[in-house]
Each structure stands twice: as C-alpha cells, then as structure tokens.
Amino acid sequence: MTAVRPSIRLEAHPDVVLCCIDWNMPVMTGFEFVVEARKRQEWRDITLMMVTTEGEHDQIVRALAAGAHEYVIKPFTPEIMLDKARGSLACWTRRCRHERRGGLASHGGWRGH
Amino acid sequence: MPSRLESGKEYLVESRLAPLARSAGSADVDSYIRGLRTNVAHHDAVVDALTTNETSWFRDRAPFTALKGSVLPDLIAKGRRHVKVWSAACSTGQEAYSVAITVADDFPALTLSIVGTDLSDRVVERARAGQYTQLEVNRGLPAATLVKYFQRSGPTFEIAPRLRQQVTFRKHNLLDAPPVGGPYDVVFLRNVLIYFDVATKRDVLRRVRSVLAPGGTLFLGAAETTIGIDDAWERVEAAGGSVYRLKEAKAA
Amino acid sequence: MSAVAGSLPTVDGEAIEAIAQDFFATMVDGEHGVLVPGYGEMAPLVDARFTWVDVHGETVTRVLVAVGRSTGDMLTRALLALPDDAPIGDADFADAAGEVVNVIGGNIKSLVHGGGALSLPQVADAAPDCGGAPLISETWFTWRGAPLTLTLWNLPEHAGSAGRP
Numbered sequence: 387m388t389a390v391r392p393s394i395r396l397e398a399h400p401d402v403v404l405c406c407i408d409w410n411m412p413v414m415t416g417f418e419f420v421v422e423a424r425k426r427q428e429w430r431d432i433t434l435m436m437v438t439t440e441g442e443h444d445q446i447v448r449a450l451a452a453g454a455h456e457y458v459i460k461p462f463t464p465e466i467m468l469d470k471a472r473g474s475l476a477c478w479t480r481r482c483r484h485e486r487r488g489g490l491a492s493h494g495g496w497r498g499h
Numbered sequence: 500m501p502s503r504l505e506s507g508k509e510y511l512v513e514s515r516l517a518p519l520a521r522s523a524g525s526a527d528v529d530s531y532i533r534g535l536r537t538n539v540a541h542h543d544a545v546v547d548a549l550t551t552n553e554t555s556w557f558r559d560r561a562p563f564t565a566l567k568g569s570v571l572p573d574l575i576a577k578g579r580r581h582v583k584v585w586s587a588a589c590s591t592g593q594e595a596y597s598v599a600i601t602v603a604d605d606f607p608a609l610t611l612s613i614v615g616t617d618l619s620d621r622v623v624e625r626a627r628a629g630q631y632t633q634l635e636v637n638r639g640l641p642a643a644t645l646v647k648y649f650q651r652s653g654p655t656f657e658i659a660p661r662l663r664q665q666v667t668f669r670k671h672n673l674l675d676a677p678p679v680g681g682p683y684d685v686v687f688l689r690n691v692l693i694y695f696d697v698a699t700k701r702d703v704l705r706r707v708r709s710v711l712a713p714g715g716t717l718f719l720g721a722a723e724t725t726i727g728i729d730d731a732w733e734r735v736e737a738a739g740g741s742v743y744r745l746k747e748a749k750a751a
Numbered sequence: 752m753s754a755v756a757g758s759l760p761t762v763d764g765e766a767i768e769a770i771a772q773d774f775f776a777t778m779v780d781g782e783h784g785v786l787v788p789g790y791g792e793m794a795p796l797v798d799a800r801f802t803w804v805d806v807h808g809e810t811v812t813r814v815l816v817a818v819g820r821s822t823g824d825m826l827t828r829a830l831l832a833l834p835d836d837a838p839i840g841d842a843d844f845a846d847a848a849g850e851v852v853n854v855i856g857g858n859i860k861s862l863v864h865g866g867g868a869l870s871l872p873q874v875a876d877a878a879p880d881c882g883g884a885p886l887i888s889e890t891w892f893t894w895r896g897a898p899l900t901l902t903l904w905n906l907p908e909h910a911g912s913a914g915r916p
Contacts, residue, residue, distance in 0.1 A: 410853065410869055436642075439857025440869065441633055443651045446642055457642035459633045460854045461777040466637045473641060517787065633858060634773050654766050654861045 396423070402432060404471060407454070409438035409445065417449060424453035433474045437462070519544055544621075554590045555639035557597045558689070561740035562718045566598065566685070567605050568738030570716050574684055577714075581610045585683040585710070587673060588691040589615035591635070592626030592666070598687075599662040600648055614680045616671035626668045629658035673703050681710035690720035697728060704729040708745060717743040759905055760810065762862050762888050770858040771892065771901055778854070779829045786899070789891045794898050797821065802848040802874045804856035804912075808865035811906035813881060814856035816848070822897040823848060845874040855901065870912035882907060 396402060405423070407416040414422075416436060423429050434454045436446075441459035449457055456474040458466065513528050520531035523541065535541055557563045574582055582602070586595040595615035602611050617623050636645055636656045649656040671678050673691065686707055692700045707717060708731060717732065719725070725732035725743050732743045768788055775786035797819040806812040818826065824839040827847035833839075849872035860866035873879065881904045888903040 410857075410871060412871065439854045439860075441651070441857070441861065443646060443649075446646050450643055450646065454642075457645075459637055460857065461634060461774045462637055463777045463781075466777075469639060470637075521790065632769070632773065633861075634777065651861065654763075654770065654858070 396429065396432075404433045404435060404475060406435050406437045406458075409436060409440040409449075417445075417452065420449060420452045420454050435470065435474055437467075516545065554593050556593050556600075556636075556644075557639050558594060559721055561721070562687070562689070562742075563597060563601055565718075565737040565740035565742055567601050570685060570737060570742065571602070571606055571609065575606065575609065579684070580608070581612070582685065583681065583683045583712070584611065584613040584685045585678065585681065585687070586613060586615040587671075587686060587688045587707075589617050589622075589626060589668065589687075591622055591631075592629065592668060593631075593635075593639075594687055594689070595626070595666045595668070596629070596658055596662060598685075599665050600644060603648070603662060604644075611665045612680070613666040614678050614683075615666055615668040616678050617668075618670070618672055620670055623668050623670050626666075629663045630655040631658075632656075673706070674699070677706050677710040682712035683710055683715060684712045685716050685718070686711060687718045689718055690723070692719065692723045700728050704732070711745060714744065719743060759885055759887050760812070760864055762859070762903060764888060764890060766862055767859060767888060767890055767901065767903070768892075770862075771855055771890070774851070774854050774858070775894065778850075779826065786892050786894045789893045789898060793891050793900075796898060796900070799878075800844070800848060800874065800876060801878050802852040802872055803879055804852050804872050805870040805906065806856060806860045806863050806866050807868045807870070808860075808863050810908060812859075812863045812866075812887070813879070813884070813904040813906050814852060814859050815879065815881075815900075815902045815904065816852045816855065817878070817900045817902075818848075819897060820844075822894065822899065825895060826851065848872070848874045859903070873912060 396405070407419055409416040411419075416438060420434055420436070423432065423434060433456075435456040435458060436449045436454045437458045437460065439460040446457050456470050458470050462470075516528050516531060519541070520528045523531055523534070525531035525534060535545060571582070584595070584598055586592075586598065589595050592615055595613045598613055599611060602609050615623075615626055617626070630652065631649075632655055636649065645656065648659045648662060650659070651657075667680070669678060673688075688703070688707060692703065695703065704725060708729075711717065716737075717725075724734070726734065731745055733746050734741050735744050772783060772786050776783040780786070796817055798821070799817050800820050800823050801815060801817050803813055803815040806814065823844055827833070827839045827844050828835065828837055830847045830850060831843060833843075852872045853869075856872075857869055860869060884904045884906045886902060887905045889900070890902070891898055891900045893899070
C-alpha cells in the first residue's frame with residue numbers, strides 16, 4: 387500500500403458504502419484521506435468512519451469537521467464496531483433515500499500490504 | 500448485577516480475585532475465599548471484581564427515542580419547566596447522563612434534576628466522578644456527542660460540569676425505601692427486575708409507585724414487564740417504544 | 752548520556768496496566784482477566800520479539816512490547832481470528848505485533864505530557880537501540896501463562912521514529 391494512494395484503491399470498488407480509516411498510515415494520514423475523499427463528488431455517499439488509537443478531543447473534532455461521520459477509538463469490541471457502523475450507515479441511508487447495496491471496506495490502518 | 504459464570508471460566512474467578520487476595524495479604528486465592536466467610540468488609544470488592552458492570556450510552560436506544568419523541572414533549576405540553584428523573588440501578592451513570600444529554604440537545608429550556616442510585620459504593624463513586632475510559636465512551640456514544648459534552652483529561656473523558664451538576668448519585672438498595680427527591684416524573688428501572696423473584700419484583704414496583712409523580716412514566720428493560728406482577732400499571736406505546744404508567748383509577 | 756532521575760517524566764503505572772488489559776480484553780481475548788499483571792519472578796522470554804512505537808511530545812517516549820515468538824504467534828492468531836493451528840508467517844506476526852503496540856502506544860499517549868504524533872510501529876528480533884535512554888516505566892504481565900513486558904523509555908530529543916501530525 388505504501389506506493390498506492392488510497393484514492394486509487396477506492397476507485398476500484400464502486401460498491402463501497404462504508405470506509406473505516408486509521409489515522410496512522412503510511413503515505414498519507416487518515417485525516418488527509420478524509421479531506422481528500424470529501425472533495426470528490428462521486429464519493430459523496432460513502433460513509434467515512436475513523437477507527438484509530440488516536441483519541442484526542444481536537445483530533446475527533448477535526449475529523450468530524452473534515453467530513454468523517456463517526457469516530458471509533460481503539461480498542462473496540464465487535465459490538466462497538468457494529469453499533470457505530472449501523473449508526474453511521476443509518477444516517478447515510480436516510481440521506482440517500484434510495485436503496486443501494488454494497489460491501490463494507492476497511493481502508494488500511496498503518497499496515498502496508 | 501449478578502453474573503453467572505459459564506463452565507470452563509473458573510480460571511476467571513482465580514485471575515480476578517488474585518489482585519484482591521494479594522492486596523489483602525492472603526497466601527493464595529483459596530485462602531482469601533475462606534477468609535471471606537468471616538470478613539464481610541471484603542464482600543463489596545469481590546462483587547465488583549466478579550461482575551462486569553458493562554453498560555452503554557443511550558442503551559437500547561428505544562427508551563431515549565420515547566423520552567425525546569413522547570415523554571418529554573408531553574410534560575412540556577402540560578406546562579412543565581422542570582423534570583425530575585430517577586435512574587435506578589444506574590451502574591456507572593451512563594443512563595443518567597444520557598438523559599441529561601437528551602434534554603441538553605433537544606429541550607434546552609427544560610431544567611432537570613436526576614437522581615442515580617446503585618447498590619455498589621464503588622460504582623456510585625465512579626458515576627459521580629463522571630470520568631470514562633476510552634472504551635466506555637465508545638459504547639453507544641456518537642462521536643459528535645462525545646466532543647460536545649466531554650473533555651479529555653489524561654486517559655479519561657470527563658462529562659461536562661453543566662451536565663454533571665444536574666445529577667446526584669447515591670448508594671441505594673431497591674428493597675429499601677425509595678430515594679428522597681421525588682416525586683419523579685420519569686423512572687428508569689431497567690434490566691434489574693429480571694434478577695428478582697416475583698414477590699420481590701412486586702415489592703420493588705410498589706415502592707416505585709410511591710414516588711412516581713401523577714402521570715409519571717416508568718421505563719423497564721426490553722425483557723421486563725409489570726404484567727402479571729403488579730396490575731396497578733399499564734403498558735403504553737410511546738414513540739415506538741413501550742413505557743409503563745399507573746392506571747388512571749389508581750393514579751387519581 | 753542519561754538524564755537525571757529526578758527530571759524524568761512520570762507515568763501512571765496503574766493506567767498503563769488498564770490500557771493493556773482493555774486492549775487484550777476487547778481485541779484479543781473477548782473478556783477481561785486473561786492478561787494479568789505478573790508478580791514475583793518473571794519467567795524469561797523465549798525467542799523474544801520486540802515491537803515499539805514512539806510518542807512525540809515534549810520529549811520522545813518509546814513504548815516497547817516484548818514477547819516470546821510462540822506466545823506472539825498465539826497472540827497473532829487471537830487478534831487476527833485465525834484457527835488455533837494456523838501457521839504464522841512473519842508478515843502476519845508483524846501485522847499483529849504492530850497492532851498491539853499501535854493501540855497500546857496510542858492510548859498511552861494520553862498519559863504522556865504533551866503527547867503528540869505517534870510513529871508507525873516497528874517490529875524486530877532484537878531490542879531497539881534506545882541510546883542508553885532511561886526507563887520510565889516497566890510492567891510485566893502473564894498472558895495464557897507466558898510473560899509479556901511493556902516498557903516505556905524516555906528517548907533523547909529528536910530521537911526515535913518520525914511521527915506524523
């Protein structure tokens with residue numbers, strides 16, 4: 387992943403509805419990714435959820451202001467993830483009105499593959 | 500809250516009690532347990548160590564939807580400017596503070612006093628402190644709400660003082676007389692009756708009746724009911740959820 | 752060069768324990784009480800592996816986890832939800848070990864004065880060169896009966912792996 391912009395990975399998956407983003411990643415930070423993703427009209431409907439060990443008040447505020455829908459601080463349990471994902475996808479569904487199906491994608495984390 | 504250990508998890512008892520055994524100066528967990536029979540002072544600590552006080556913000560969601568969509572608007576329509584709430588068996592306070600957040604978000608003109616009670620001293624102290632770990636604020640609390648009503652303080656998140664000052668926490672046993680400060684417009688008594696036998700359930704519900712304001716609302720856990728236990732109550736639909744109110748004849 | 756002991760930053764040892772235990776309870780074991788603070792004599796780490804992150808604050812704090820390789824393999828299976836007999840390659844091991852220290856280190860950041868950027872995790876077969884930096888906290892645990900250590904080091908300024916804003 388180190389050589390690949392996250393944006394390119396997303397483009398290969400037009401069915402993605404939820405993107406989980408770590409703050410700490412090689413190449414670009416999760417925050418930078420959110421800022422970039424929010425500039426793209428065609429990704430307007432993707433729910434962006436920060437999932438990261440970073441949990442400063444200021445970081446959460448910045449991520450939400452940049453357009454992240456939810457923010458999960460690691461560690462988490464499966465229940466927490468499902469609850470947060472459902473909550474933010476429900477917002478998304480309300481916004482979109484029309485039914486759409488798609489997969490869940492996890493973007494990166496700090497791991498390079 | 501009582502907990503039943505599945506078989507195969509006996510080692511958990513050992514590992515959870517080991518720190519207590521150590522701090523009490525016992526040679527090992529077995530001798531610590533033998534000592535418990537005579538040393539009542541340690542019982543609270545053992546209950547705390549063996550139970551998982553896991554709770555969440557806006558737990559089950561539906562009660563808070565009902566509170567926001569029906570119960571509070573009804574009280575305001577009746578001209579109420581101040582509302583009293585009892586959060587019974589409140590654990591570490593998330594339910595009580597969730598009520599305070601709901602009112603602050605959607606009914607800012609309403610003033611509020613909440614009494615939160617629990618059997619455990621340690622839990623009451625934690626609720627009073629209003630400080631939650633990272634893990635605890637992950638459970639059910641939307642990030643936007645977290646940054647609006649909490650401040651980070653080292654490893655914990657601290658509830659805003661203006662919300663904390665609306666809530667009083669105290670130790671209380673549901674089998675004793677209800678806490679002073681009523682009558683209460685709203686009582687939360689969720690996921691606790693399930694642990695009692697029918698006679699005790701009836702007894703607890705009768706005590707709740709005695710401090711419920713006329714027209715007041717009782718929230719029970721999703722798996723709980725007054726039906727077949729105390730006929731003074733009736734189940735009412737409220738904004739998609741179920742609440743309990745005293746029947747008119749008895750309330751009058 | 753080592754700093755004067757009195758000038759070393761202090762961190763709350765109980766809070767560090769709680770951070771590690773919360774991580775294991777949620778993302779590794781699914782329950783509390785499996786990772787427990789050790790006491791008495793620590794058994795030596797067998798075929799030790801090291802993983803660390805640097806927290807850049809007023810000074811640089813290195814958060815270092817050490818574990819025996821076979822315990823690390825068990826940890827990898829638990830974290831990545833792999834079958835009990837799954838062979839663990841170095842990539843999976845690095846993934847899991849890095850995740851452990853990323854989460855624990857990120858959480859510890861809140862305990863470190865002026866905690867700012869967090870470096871990406873490093874994984875190695877040998878302890879990293881801390882340049883003679885003083886140890887500011889040392890905790891050891893047992894996890895499924897095997898030892899695991901968590902240490903914090905106060906690195907000289909401008910040392911450590913680069914963090915990100």
